[in-house]
Amino acid sequence: MTETTEAVSVKTHRATPSRRGPSPTGDSPRVPGSRGRTLRRATPWLFLAAPLALLITFTYVPVGNMIYYSFTDWDGISPDRNFTGLDNYVQIFTRPELFRVFFVSVYYLAASAVQIVIALYFATVLSFDLRFRNLFKGLLFFPYLINGVAIGFVFLYFFQDGGTLDTVLSWFGQNPGHAWLGDPGSANTSLAGVSVWRYTGLNFVLFLGAIQSIPGELYEAAQLDGATRWQQFRHIIAPSIRPVLSLSVILAISGSLAVFEIPWIMTGGATGTSTFVIQTVKLAFQFNKTGLASAAAVVLLLIILLITWIQRRLVPDEKVDLV
Amino acid sequence: MTTAPQTTTPQTTAMKTAGRSRTAPGPRRVRLRGRIGRTLVYVSLVVASLVVVLPLAVVLLTSLKTSSEATDGGALSLPGNWLNFDNYATAFSDGQMLTAFGNTLFILLFSITGTVLIGSMTAYAIDRFHFRARKLVMALFLVATLVPGVTTQVATFQVVNSFGLFDTRWAPILLYMGTDIVSIYIFLQFIRGIPVSLDEAARLDGANSFTIYRKIIFPLLKPAVATVVIIKGITVYNDFYIPFLYMPSQELGTVSTALFRFKGPFGAHWENISAGAVLVIVPTLIAFLFLQRYIYNGFAQGATK
Numbered sequence: 001m002t003e004t005t006e007a008v009s010v011k012t013h014r015a016t017p018s019r020r021g022p023s024p025t026g027d028s029p030r031v032p033g034s035r036g037r038t039l040r041r042a043t044p045w046l047f048l049a050a051p052l053a054l055l056i057t058f059t060y061v062p063v064g065n066m067i068y069y070s071f072t073d074w075d076g077i078s079p080d081r082n083f084t085g086l087d088n089y090v091q092i093f094t095r096p097e098l099f100r101v102f103f104v105s106v107y108y109l110a111a112s113a114v115q116i117v118i119a120l121y122f123a124t125v126l127s128f129d130l131r132f133r134n135l136f137k138g139l140l141f142f143p144y145l146i147n148g149v150a151i152g153f154v155f156l157y158f159f160q161d162g163g164t165l166d167t168v169l170s171w172f173g174q175n176p177g178h179a180w181l182g183d184p185g186s187a188n189t190s191l192a193g194v195s196v197w198r199y200t201g202l203n204f205v206l207f208l209g210a211i212q213s214i215p216g217e218l219y220e221a222a223q224l225d226g227a228t229r230w231q232q233f234r235h236i237i238a239p240s241i242r243p244v245l246s247l248s249v250i251l252a253i254s255g256s257l258a259v260f261e262i263p264w265i266m267t268g269g270a271t272g273t274s275t276f277v278i279q280t281v282k283l284a285f286q287f288n289k290t291g292l293a294s295a296a297a298v299v300l301l302l303i304i305l306l307i308t309w310i311q312r313r314l315v316p317d318e319k320v321d322l323v
Numbered sequence: 324m325t326t327a328p329q330t331t332t333p334q335t336t337a338m339k340t341a342g343r344s345r346t347a348p349g350p351r352r353v354r355l356r357g358r359i360g361r362t363l364v365y366v367s368l369v370v371a372s373l374v375v376v377l378p379l380a381v382v383l384l385t386s387l388k389t390s391s392e393a394t395d396g397g398a399l400s401l402p403g404n405w406l407n408f409d410n411y412a413t414a415f416s417d418g419q420m421l422t423a424f425g426n427t428l429f430i431l432l433f434s435i436t437g438t439v440l441i442g443s444m445t446a447y448a449i450d451r452f453h454f455r456a457r458k459l460v461m462a463l464f465l466v467a468t469l470v471p472g473v474t475t476q477v478a479t480f481q482v483v484n485s486f487g488l489f490d491t492r493w494a495p496i497l498l499y500m501g502t503d504i505v506s507i508y509i510f511l512q513f514i515r516g517i518p519v520s521l522d523e524a525a526r527l528d529g530a531n532s533f534t535i536y537r538k539i540i541f542p543l544l545k546p547a548v549a550t551v552v553i554i555k556g557i558t559v560y561n562d563f564y565i566p567f568l569y570m571p572s573q574e575l576g577t578v579s580t581a582l583f584r585f586k587g588p589f590g591a592h593w594e595n596i597s598a599g600a601v602l603v604i605v606p607t608l609i610a611f612l613f614l615q616r617y618i619y620n621g622f623a624q625g626a627t628k
Binding site: 044046051052057063065066118136139149154157162197206258277280285290293304308 | 449460477481507615
């Protein structure tokens with residue numbers, strides 16, 4: 001990002017007239033003299049030096065290295081690494097035990113759908129006047145703020161043999177004593193349930209904020225026309241929260257692929273609950289297969305980028321202007 | 324939170340409908356339907372609240388039980404002595420929670436200060452200066468938002484390791500500071516709302532860019548700082564992945580990793596594990612009760628950026 005002085009002086013000269021025109025935010029008034037100009041030109045970089053250094057060191061260098069590692073058989077420690085071409089990628093897609101983790105994501109995807117629907121319902125309901133509105137709001141949101149490890153333990157106890165869930169089910173005449181975390185099907189469902197419990201509050205608050213920014217007159221007008229609650233939701237609320245809704249969907253999809261904490265804390269990835277990230281962490285830090293783990297991470301990154309891209313195409317973001 | 328839809332009780336709806344339209348169903352039917360609907364809404368809210376509270380309440384109960392009560396009694400049985408805080412003492416001392424809270428506080432302090440400074444400086448530089456590489460810098464930050472932190476961890480680990488920062492408290496601090504793009508967006512959004520004429524006036528009075536940033540921009544960013552501090556604070560306090568990966572030493576435990584270690588030594592001693600979990604949750608609860616409004620706003624702002 002260094003600029004040669006000649007190039008800049010030519011550029012500045014040419015750029016001068018247009019500078020004042022299109023920029024709505026305006027420019028810093030010019031300081032006469034070449035020392036002043038150099039200083040002025042350097043000023044933004046003085047502010048940006050630290051942020052850019054961190055950004056490049058902890059985001060771009062790792063991404064670059066990761067792509068490089070993914071083509072090697074490096075173990076993460078030894079100085080020698082051999083170039084193995086696409087071998088790691090072939091392994092990921094052909095070894096069923098490596099590929100299986102993708103299916104675990106399906107549980108979390110389903111959970112995300114449930115979570116969004118629940119959040120949408122409660123956000124709609126609580127945006128109208130109700131008794132104890134703030135209390136309910138707080139109760140629904142609070143799980144999102146709780147420490148993940150604490151949540152893991154809370155639910156390990158909850159799902160225990162003869163634990164809370166079994167006790168509650170026995171009140172309804174159900175037969176308790178099911179090992180919830182014991183077999184792959186119910187273990188993944190249980191873990192996905194925990195993620196619904198944990199993350200619904202975030203979606204709920206996002207939706208609530210969006211709904212509350214709708215002007216109140218719209219509802220009044222709709223009511224005068226005799227619109228029912230459902231019609232109000234369908235024609236007023238749903239269209240106005242579409243941007244937040246699409247954001248939640250994208251967060252849900254990438255979140256479902258990157259699940260780590262809850263299954264790691266609760267089952268350690270046992271009984272078929274291993275997710276993509278758990279597997280990558282195990283490959284890299286327990287089995288010292290840095291090359292293979294990097295390839296897995298590249299695959300995950302590409303999937304997430306692809307989903308983001310598709311989402312951007314389908315639902316163009318109105319407020320994407322960052323500059 | 325100012326434009327909440329105004330009071331629309333079913334009664335007023337019914338009356339309005341009755342008075343105005345000919346096609347709507349009769350007032351009594353509407354009122355009855357409204358009342359049933361209202362009841363169902365409350366039922367759903369109560370059920371949801373129970374689902375949230377029950378698992379937490381059970382853990383609180385368990386944390387007050389004696390060891391034999393916890394193993395013999397059912398999950399929902401009540402503790403014999405409601406003021407039995409022995410488990411908390413055990414969890415606090417044997418679980419090294421004091422060190423954990425200390426480490427977390429240390430990391431919180433540095434990473435929040437760093438994030439606020441870095442975020443506001445970046446936003447200031449990007450919004451107030453029109454330099455040639457501005458678009459490129461913006462693009463760099465924008466593209467970085469698309470890269471989820473968990474995916475690059477394998478390679479990030481090597482970078483941190485090569486700096487000799489592995490297993491120090493500086494590793495998480497740097498990582499929290501360096502990857503926080505959300506805060507930059509929050510600051511950008513706010514800085515755009517500050518009139519440029521303020522900068523210009525100060526500049527005419529002879530202030531340089533740094534003085535303007537320090538004396539004019541930064542003080543006006545207070546609401547954004549509050550948002551960033553809250554979001555960052557909660558994220559850092561709750562984060563497990565980074566301290567787990569980068570600070571394996573026993574004495575470098577944060578609240579998350581120290582609590583995670585309860586799994587080993589306390590084994591099936593749920594009364595101790597529960598006490599540990601409650602110890603970790605309580606500070607969050609207190610912060611939430613005091614800062615509710617700001618927390619809601621913060622998350623709504625932070626996540627939509």
